[in-house]
Structure formats: C-alpha cells, structure tokens
Amino acid sequence: MPARALKELEISDVEDILNKEEWSLPFFSCRVESDIDSLGDPALWVWVVYDVKEVDLDAAHQAERKIQSLISEAGDERWVYVRFRTREEDADTDEDNDEDSSWSDDSARSDTGSVNL
Amino acid sequence: MSLPQNLLALCETMLPGQNQRGRPDAATLKRCISTAYYAVFSLLVHAASSMLAGNSAGRNELRGYVARAFSHNEMAEACKGFAGGNLNKRLKPCLQSSISTDLKDIAATFRSLQQSRHDADYNILQKPKKTDARQAI
Numbered sequence: 502m503p504a505r506a507l508k509e510l511e512i513s514d515v516e517d518i519l520n521k522e523e524w525s526l527p528f529f530s531c532r533v534e535s536d537i538d539s540l541g542d543p544a545l546w547v548w549v550v551y552d553v554k555e556v557d558l559d560a561a562h563q564a565e566r567k568i569q570s571l572i573s574e575a576g577d578e579r580w581v582y583v584r585f586r587t588r589e590e591d592a593d594t595d596e597d598n599d600e601d602s603s604w605s606d607d608s609a610r611s612d613t614g615s616v617n618l
Numbered sequence: 619m620s621l622p623q624n625l626l627a628l629c630e631t632m633l634p635g636q637n638q639r640g641r642p643d644a645a646t647l648k649r650c651i652s653t654a655y656y657a658v659f660s661l662l663v664h665a666a667s668s669m670l671a672g673n674s675a676g677r678n679e680l681r682g683y684v685a686r687a688f689s690h691n692e693m694a695e696a697c698k699g700f701a702g703g704n705l706n707k708r709l710k711p712c713l714q715s716s717i718s719t720d721l722k723d724i725a726a727t728f729r730s731l732q733q734s735r736h737d738a739d740y741n742i743l744q745k746p747k748k749t750d751a752r753q754a755i
Binding site for chain 2: 544586
C-alpha cells in the first residue's frame with residue numbers, strides 16, 4: 502500500500518506563519534526551503550539568521566521547538582529542520598554558494614523563500 | 619570517561635571556545651558535526667543494548683551483539699514517531715504512559731543531528747559554519 506502523501510503548505514504560507522509570530526530573540530531573517538531529507542522524506546529547512554556575533558544556542562533551541570510547533574500546528578506534516586546562522590556566517594554562505602554554483606545545478610534546494618522576522 | 623563523553627570532548631578540542639577568535643576550516647567543522655552525532659548514537663545504542671541484554675560484565679558479549687543490530691536509518695525512523703507523538707500502532711501498546719516531553723526532545727534532536735551528520739559527511743557542496751558545529755555539540 503503506497504504511503505499517504507503528507508500535507509504540505511506553500512513555502513509562502515510557512516513564511517506567513519513565522520512572520521505573524523512575535524519573536525523576542527534577535528532574529529534578523531529567516532529562509533524557508535523544501536527538499537527531501539536523508540530518509541527520503543519531504544522536509545522543510547528553516548534557516549534562522551541572528552543579528553548577533555555569537556548565537557545563544559539555549560535560546561536557539563527554544564526557538565527551534567517553537568518553529569517546529571507552529572508549522573506542525575498549521576497543518577504541515579513535513580519534518581522541520583531548523584538551522585542557525587549569524588549574519589556574518591550567512592553572508593559567507595551566500596558568497597560560497599556563488600563560488601560553487603558551477604559545480605552542479607542540483608546544489609539549489611527545490612523551493613526557496615525568505616521572510617523577515 | 620565513556621565513549622560518548624570522549625567523543626564530545628574531542629569535538630570541543632576541534633572548536634575555538636565561545637567568544638574566542640578563530641575560524642575552523644570546513645573539514646574540521648564537518649568532522650566535529652559527524653563526531654557529535656556519533657556521541658549521541660553511541661549513547662543511545664549503549665543505553666538500549668544495556669536495557670535489553672543486561673548491564674553486568676557477564677553480558678558484555680551479548681550486549682555487543684545486540685548493539686550491532688541498531689541501524690542509523692531505523693533509529694531515525696523510530697524517532698519520527700516519538701518526536702511527533704504519532705507512534706506506529708504496533709508500538710503504542712508497549713508504552714506504559716504517554717511520550718514524555720524529554721523523550722520527544724531526544725527523538726527530535728537525534729533525527730535533526732543525523733541529518734546534519736549526513737550533510738557533513740556526504741554533501742560536498744555544504745560548507746558548515748561554526749554555529750552548525752556548536753549546535754551539533
């Protein structure tokens with residue numbers, strides 16, 4: 502029997518959910534991407550960028566669980582991976598991606614959006 | 619120290635401390651993330667095999683065989699149900715009570731960490747940052 506398809510929101514809807522929430526942490530921005538994870542399941546990656554020099558990982562852990570809950574409660578059944586960056590690291594990532602874009606067209610995730618929190 | 623503790627201590631030696639300057643290279647960061655995952659994997663496998671086979675010295679060999687039966691993918695699949703609170707119907711009768719918040723947290727962390735390890739070890743395009751490694755530890 503084929504596996505039941507997971508309920509999935511549009512990336513823009515996920516962004517809206519995250520935008521509507523009031524965040525007390527020093528978030529700068531948040532990117533949402535969808536792809537298949539290492540288990541072969543559809544999943545979301547939420548890249549949270551902090552406006553700090555060093556990420557407070559205790560606070561980040563709380564944010565991770567809250568983001569997962571918000572998306573789950575909205576009805577999206579995909580697994581949510583939450584990853585953190587400082588602004589400096591995020592800028593560095595963009596630069597690296599530009600440098601490596603000739604390696605493979607598969608490097609980009611299939612569906613990408615961004616939100617400002 | 620136990621193997622998981624040693625592995626975590628090894629991770630710490632690879633990274634500059636909080637508020638210290640320094641930018642580890644991608645190879646170091648990838649190794650750190652992978653090692654942090656193995657610390658958790660070893661801890662869970664040791665705990666589970668000890669529970670199943672017994673903790674006495676006389677059970678060492680049996681415990682070793684039981685430990686070899688755990689697979690990364692199956693553990694991550696099992697974690698899906700525990701983390702989401704939607705266990706497989708066959709497993710539900712085995713639980714004495716509802717899934718605790720701590721257990722959900724461990725299951726969610728294991729799966730997230732396994733994905734990080736997968737990216738670190740197999741995704742040559744991924745360039746991890748210090749925050750990724752610190753998050754893994």
